[in-house]
Amino acid sequence: MTSRHESDRGGDGGGPVADSRAETTGRQVVVFTEDGGRTDRAGLLRSLAGVSRTARSSDFDSSAMDLEEAEVSDALLFDELGVAVVTADPDQLAALRNAAASPDIAVLSVEPELVHHALDTEDTDVRGRIASPANEAATTDIEHFRDTPEFTWGLQATRLTTSTCGGLGVKVAVLDTGFDLTHPDFLGRAITAQSFVPGAAPQDGHGHGTHCIGTACGPAAANGTRRYGVAHRADIFVGKVLSDQGRGVDGGILAGIEWAIANRCQIISMSLGADVSTVSVAYETVGQRALAAGVLIVAAAGNNANRAAGRPGLVGAPANSPSIMAVAAVGPDLGLANFSAASNPVVGGEIDLAGPGVGVFSSVPMPVRYGSKNGTSMATPHVAGIAALWCERTGRTGRELWSLLTQHSRRLPLPALDVGAGLIQATG
Template sequence: MENKKFLVLLQDQNASALKKVEREFKVSLTSSEELSSTNKSYNIINANNGVVYKNLGVAVMDEVDMDQLKSAVNNDRSPVVYFEEERDFFAVNEMNLINDLKVKAAELSSMVAELENFLIKKPLVQEALTEMEWGLKAIGIDRAQFTGKGIDLCILDTGFALSHPDFADRDIVGKSFVPDEVWEKDPYGHGTHCAGTAAGNVRSDTGKRYGIAKDCNLKIGKVLSNKGKGTTSGIIDAIDWALEHKFRIISMSLASPVKLNEKPSAIFEAVGRKAMENNCLLIAAAGNDSKRPAVPAPVASPANCGSIMSVAAIDSQMHIANFSNGGINSAHGGNINVCAPGVDILSARPVKEGANSLYTLMKGTSMAAPHVAGLAALYMEKFPDLRADKIWELLESTAKAIQNLKYRDIGSGLVQFVP
């Protein structure tokens, strides 16, 4: 039987329970309390050592036999109640869609090259800039007198370009959960774009606004590599870190596709509940696997968990984005909760040699999720006594239904700031 890395949900994590796990699997478990900038989980986890994330009740172990795990789950005396194999997650933005097309349809290569050239190299003109303000107006930010002041908002993504001039006066804290890569650089650009939408302010060159919660305390967890790829264990590690520091909002513009009728991850479901208990709201992109109108795809992981807010994407014409996943697995979990702007979204991009713009346009449910995260920060500032579950309820109850769009696709509707 092949040995693989697994995430294990524990019934209890007291000393006696952990000793049972160590004896049963012949592994030494390190508590996340002992992790630091020099003692990182990905350097610890191997055939002989695992990590227990104390805020989540989840352990990660490598080279464990699946049959042994199955036996433990079926043993009432074992602390192990569930396990799942680690899976890959990806940034859910337009560039991923393009890369899929490159593999599946070589004849589209010229179109892909042209679009990539626009996204990466072409400076934005004033007409495009004006259009890009549609997303903030659509969710009512022009009516908001709040800025997210005092709210800890965490972006789990590909890192952040700390050198971006729009954030020069911000005290930004971060940590990398990707081996040999730092959080304060973002060659991929995805995390910087998402952070800009949720927590940016105005363009340094024109003064036009593109961000929502400009005075929030921006936190960065690098869980996706410089190529836009990550794993379950890295994301779990980062969420545990965020809860340890009592961050109020975690935005995840990442996804792993799921199959029709596939049940949500019990690991992420438990993690979402733990976060809510710790007064933290988890928000995730619904995924970009659909080929609408013919073939909508189910909400991806981890957004398909009932304890994590799932965000779909719409365009400026109030149409569901053709790539945006929908709640077609609802019988097994996987509903859309709300929708937000996710097509032709203007935000920050890393400073790149030879590039003559600090901003770019992107689309994806990745772009929609940080709109909701930024809005949540405004509501948390406005209603400081509301806990995370009530903020979730507020986001849904104030969302605006969109004519001719199905609940399956947009949930309660387009998120709104209501004064």
């Protein structure tokens, strides 16, 4: 069980303090201890802070909470995760923070609800390769990959071209801006789609989600173009948690994670985040509980660096959670992308793996059909898709799957602070 993080408490003994970079909504994310008992959590909110109108994920089919219906509630309670998002006045907030400070009450933490964004970028500069006398010679031996008529450079660099696996029997959830459900490359695929953005359908009006799903789960053979997708036989779960403007909040993202876990997805891919340094107790707790349930959550490290200008950036939330895999981006020469964030000095803020994230060709909404994007957002679905291949091959999930991915990654002549264990590699 997650321990109480005293270092995250405010000076008044209340909940975690909002990072100075954080964009918040005014609502609060309440995390319950595992021993609190899920049936008592709504009653606990009512007795502690007078929160009477609670919408529970378990009351919805497949735990797919209708956030438009739930908007009339004072609290959204995600039973599987043991987390609630609460609208609280100052007195209610004080009561909840007092509960979090008490070892005798089943409340682990209270923290502000964050706003998150899709993590792609227009930056194509990959001059961020860090050279030193120790690794400068080694970098000259690394090949430069290029898209070919058969495969994208990313599929070549991750050795997907020789893999015999396609993710058969594996469920991959991509929580993003949705998906173009009319895209012809995905006709006949097993796709389950759900929106967690109030008033919006799962259809992608932005393009980011369609691109990420294309990389993670695109077809083995696209019509008239190169192969761009990894887990071409996986079952696709589309969770729209970001609006068509590429913006979303903790409530929607947590609803998407709850839904994915309830539907027994083995991998959750999240190319989104907030540029904050502090670790969210909520996401770390969710990450731990997901791993315990055999679910690996993979998240984009962030695009807040400018390596060419000497600014390494930092891994933001939720990727900076120790139990969520943080993914950096490299370019076709396997040099670090200029925008790719470095490890955050907080515990858990380390980069875990790297993936192809510059000039990544994939699906985009019709009628355009295909396009290239840059970002740690593009690296993340490479890792998620390859995780599905390893899951199919070995049957490993959760923590064991995490270990497999890092053990079999390609070591790069770059600092672990920037690329973790190295470049993700597909199973044979």
